[in-house]
Amino acid sequence: MQDYRERAGLLVAAELAAFVEDAVLPPLGMDADTFWSGAAGIFARFAPENAALLATRADMQTAIDAWFDTRRGQPFDSAAHTAMLRDIGYLVPEPAPFAIDTAGVDDEIARRAGPQLVVPMLNARFLLNAANARWGSLYDALYGSDVIPGKQGAGYDPTRGALVIARAKAFLDDAVPLADGRWADLGRAAPVLRDPSQLVGHGADGRTVLLRHHGLHIEVRFDDTHPVGRDDPSGIADVVLEAALSTICDLEDSVAAVDAADKVAGYANWLGLMRGDLVERFAKGGRDVTRRLSGDRRYRTAEGKELVLPGRSLLLVRNVGLLMTTPAVLLPGGGEAPEGILDALVTALIGLHDLRGLGQHRNSRDGSIYIVKPKLHGPAEAAFTDRLFDAVEDLLDLPRHSIKVGVMDEERRTSANLAACIHAVRHRIMFINTGFLDRTGDEIHTAMRAGPVLRKGAMKDAAWIKAYEDRNVQIGLACGLAGRAQIGKGMWAMPDRMADMIGQKVAHPQSGATTAWVPSPTAATLHALHYHAVDVAARQAARGQEPVAPLADLLTPPLSAGRNWSDADVREELDNNVQGLLGYVVRWIDAGVGCSKVPDIHDVGLMEDRATLRISSQHIANWLLHGIVSRDEVAASLRRMAARVDEQNAGDPAYRPLARDSLALAAAEALIHGGVAAPGGYTEPALHRFRLAAKALAGQEPAEADRPVEALALG
Numbered sequence: 001m002q003d004y005r006e007r008a009g010l011l012v013a014a015e016l017a018a019f020v021e022d023a024v025l026p027p028l029g030m031d032a033d034t035f036w037s038g039a040a041g042i043f044a045r046f047a048p049e050n051a052a053l054l055a056t057r058a059d060m061q062t063a064i065d066a067w068f069d070t071r072r073g074q075p076f077d078s079a080a081h082t083a084m085l086r087d088i089g090y091l092v093p094e095p096a097p098f099a100i101d102t103a104g105v106d107d108e109i110a111r112r113a114g115p116q117l118v119v120p121m122l123n124a125r126f127l128l129n130a131a132n133a134r135w136g137s138l139y140d141a142l143y144g145s146d147v148i149p150g151k152q153g154a155g156y157d158p159t160r161g162a163l164v165i166a167r168a169k170a171f172l173d174d175a176v177p178l179a180d181g182r183w184a185d186l187g188r189a190a191p192v193l194r195d196p197s198q199l200v201g202h203g204a205d206g207r208t209v210l211l212r213h214h215g216l217h218i219e220v221r222f223d224d225t226h227p228v229g230r231d232d233p234s235g236i237a238d239v240v241l242e243a244a245l246s247t248i249c250d251l252e253d254s255v256a257a258v259d260a261a262d263k264v265a266g267y268a269n270w271l272g273l274m275r276g277d278l279v280e281r282f283a284k285g286g287r288d289v290t291r292r293l294s295g296d297r298r299y300r301t302a303e304g305k306e307l308v309l310p311g312r313s314l315l316l317v318r319n320v321g322l323l324m325t326t327p328a329v330l331l332p333g334g335g336e337a338p339e340g341i342l343d344a345l346v347t348a349l350i351g352l353h354d355l356r357g358l359g360q361h362r363n364s365r366d367g368s369i370y371i372v373k374p375k376l377h378g379p380a381e382a383a384f385t386d387r388l389f390d391a392v393e394d395l396l397d398l399p400r401h402s403i404k405v406g407v408m409d410e411e412r413r414t415s416a417n418l419a420a421c422i423h424a425v426r427h428r429i430m431f432i433n434t435g436f437l438d439r440t441g442d443e444i445h446t447a448m449r450a451g452p453v454l455r456k457g458a459m460k461d462a463a464w465i466k467a468y469e470d471r472n473v474q475i476g477l478a479c480g481l482a483g484r485a486q487i488g489k490g491m492w493a494m495p496d497r498m499a500d501m502i503g504q505k506v507a508h509p510q511s512g513a514t515t516a517w518v519p520s521p522t523a524a525t526l527h528a529l530h531y532h533a534v535d536v537a538a539r540q541a542a543r544g545q546e547p548v549a550p551l552a553d554l555l556t557p558p559l560s561a562g563r564n565w566s567d568a569d570v571r572e573e574l575d576n577n578v579q580g581l582l583g584y585v586v587r588w589i590d591a592g593v594g595c596s597k598v599p600d601i602h603d604v605g606l607m608e609d610r611a612t613l614r615i616s617s618q619h620i621a622n623w624l625l626h627g628i629v630s631r632d633e634v635a636a637s638l639r640r641m642a643a644r645v646d647e648q649n650a651g652d653p654a655y656r657p658l659a660r661d662s663l664a665l666a667a668a669e670a671l672i673h674g675g676v677a678a679p680g681g682y683t684e685p686a687l688h689r690f691r692l693a694a695k696a697l698a699g700q701e702p703a704e705a706d707r708p709v710e711a712l713a714l715g
């Protein structure tokens with residue numbers, strides 16, 4: 001049973017009250033009464049509006065469903081569909097031309113182009129690694145990935161090493177060419193650059209040369225005492241790249257946070273990052289490791305001045321959206337508080353530690369707290385977020401617009417009204433980002449009644465997604481984001497396929513995006529190469545001249561004209577969706593892991609999070625609704641894929657097989673069969689329900705834990 005403390009008319013979970021009052025407020029000199037009575041006022045003001053906005057979403061979806069139902073079997077009528085969306089207020093008038101005026105944004109966001117790493121907030125070991133991924137060894141990233149073909153052996157393989165070194169030096173030839181010859185032929189000479197302005201300085205050890213290209217730094221480390229440098233004709237031991245300029249510490253789709261204990265664990269990690277004292281100790285490769293945040297990096301410029309560069313990624317925090325409530329706080333009527341409002345209050349309060357300079361390091365040098373807001377549906381919800389952040393600033397005595405917002409463009413109503421959404425937050429917006437995974441889930445859900453959707457793999461060639469990606473950049477540029485805010489692109493979801501990433505993800509900077517998401521530090525280092533290859537500012541200048549891609553394309557649902565697939569194709573599609581879904585859900589429900597690498601049916605490890613789960617569950621629900629697959633076929637696929645997922649996890653002693661009475665299997669069935677009715681097609685309600693049940697069971701006697709799922713009160 002959750003233990004609560006009464007605070008200003010709220011019931012606050014004991015662990016949350018203790019965390020806020022003992023760890024967060026005292027260094028800020030803020031008393032608990034001031035904070036909780038301010039928080040109570042904010043909940044009183046914004047919780048009803050939050051509920052009303054959710055009701056509007058539901059009403060609009062009902063109207064869209066009814067419109068498609070009455071036209072079943074007829075070809076899609078784009079003009080009538082757009083008119084209907086205007087009638088129901090889904091499409092709003094475009095604002096007059098305007099430019100955002102966000103101020104006080106750090107260079108990493110406003111003026112420089114480079115990778116953005118995302119990391120689950122509940123994993124301190126990964127969080128520290130992510131924050132430190134500002135700098136990454138290119139030698140290590142190449143050696144440890146499939147960019148260099150062939151298998152890695154146990155020890156150092158000099159043949160593989162030689163390929164790495166050749167590749168890294170070829171990169172130097174492109175980005176920072178020598179005045180004469182190639183880096184491979186440098187010999188013992190000191191490097192003289194074709195463009196001397198690329199030489200920024202030297203490391204304190206005198207052996208590191210600091211270079212800059214397209215605003216990103218490159219260290220070339222000369223060290224004859226290092227095993228690699230010793231064998232190199234020039235003594236080069238490594239090439240280190242400035243990689244993850246920014247990192248999103250995620251409280252949303254990559255974590256499983258269902259109760260006060262989980263929320264406090266996430267908030268405590270965010271506090272550790274803002275104060276600089278987060279430490280994690282663990283064993284790796286037979287060694288005990290203590291991981292901390294890296295310090296800043298010191299150099300001497302050619303003029304002999306000291307130069308300090310940030311040692312850590314600029315940290316952003318992703319709050320949850322508007323949908324969920326949390327048992328961590330109960331409102332005066334006894335209902336759970338909207339989780340997004342609690343996140344805004346607590347993550348901004350923690351961010352204040354950085355703005356007041358209370359931490360060991362500085363995160364924002366320009367005095368901003370960066371909150372990423374996911375799953376906003378349209379301008380009314382963006383305006384709501386703006387007012388909520390105003391209120392939090394007032395409570396925390398922060399200058400107006402110190403809290404910046406990153407708007408995830410990942411719901412169809414936001415894409416269709418993007419300029420109006422940006423306008424609603426024009427004084428504080430620091431990014432727009434195409435979260436194409438959620439966006440695909442929302443596309444399927446919104447058009448649920450329109451007909452069977454394309455196979456998942458064909459979705460990337462559909463008209464809507466091209467228009468979505470193009471319009472996001474074009475509208476972002478038209479609204480003046482260049483030089484003030486990021487235009488971001490989505491996640492590379494195949495963490496082990498780095499050669500493919502190198503080949504394909506260059507498309508993101510080429511599109512005029514100043515950043516794009518990567519799943520790991522290695523991916524950040526390798527993706528940094530793309531920002532050296534492409535001059536994003538030039539691409540933005542070119543794309544700023546383009547007409548905006550047609551709204552009609554954006555609003556064309558990805559439908560298949562009937563059942564265009566063989567039985568084998570249908571089965572493959574179903575099995576693939578079911579396998580990804582089960583492989584992810586079993587870890588979410590049983591182990592509380594919110595982001596996993598799950599092999600697909602071709603054994604490619606895919607990053608699965610709640611957004612990819614939204615896609616697979618919505619896809620199966622759509623094909624069931626339209627009779628492409630039957631309930632029996634889905635049940636058979638669940639059985640087949642459960643056995644496969646059990647096999648894949650056989651090496652994990654803590655793993656509980658997906659047997660008939662597994663909570664995880666029941667959650668998977670609820671996600672599929674409840675997919676049409678689920679608000680927005682979101683998976684959070686079902687996941688939270690089953691995870692809470694799993695946690696409750698884990699706290700009980702083993703005999704209880706073996707009770708069948710049917711005996712659980714899950715509703």
Ligand SMILES: CC(=O)SCCNC(=O)CCNC(=O)[C@H](O)C(C)(C)COP(=O)(O)OP(=O)(O)OC[C@H]1O[C@@H](n2cnc3c(N)ncnc32)[C@H](O)[C@@H]1OP(=O)(O)O
Pocket residue numbers: 117118119120125126127129130250253254284435437438491495519520521595596597606607608609611612
């Ligand atoms: C649609 C969306 O919302 S996308 C945004 C949400 N998604 C994410 O945040 C993805 C984040 N990435 C991850 O969680 C992980 O990379 C996964 C789950 C995809 C793969 O994890 P694993 O299978 O454990 O990775 P793998 O074994 O290849 O590598 C683990 C190592 O890489 C590091 N690592 C992997 N991902 C990250 C990361 N995102 N940040 C920091 N370090 C990371 C780990 O710290 C670990 O190194 P260590 O042993 O020195 O600590």
Ligand SMILES: O=CC(=O)O
Pocket residue numbers: 253408410434435436437438439490491611
């Ligand atoms: O949040 C990102 C997405 O693709 O969804």
Ligand SMILES: [Mg+2]
Pocket residue numbers: 253374408410435437438611
């Ligand atoms: Mg998303």
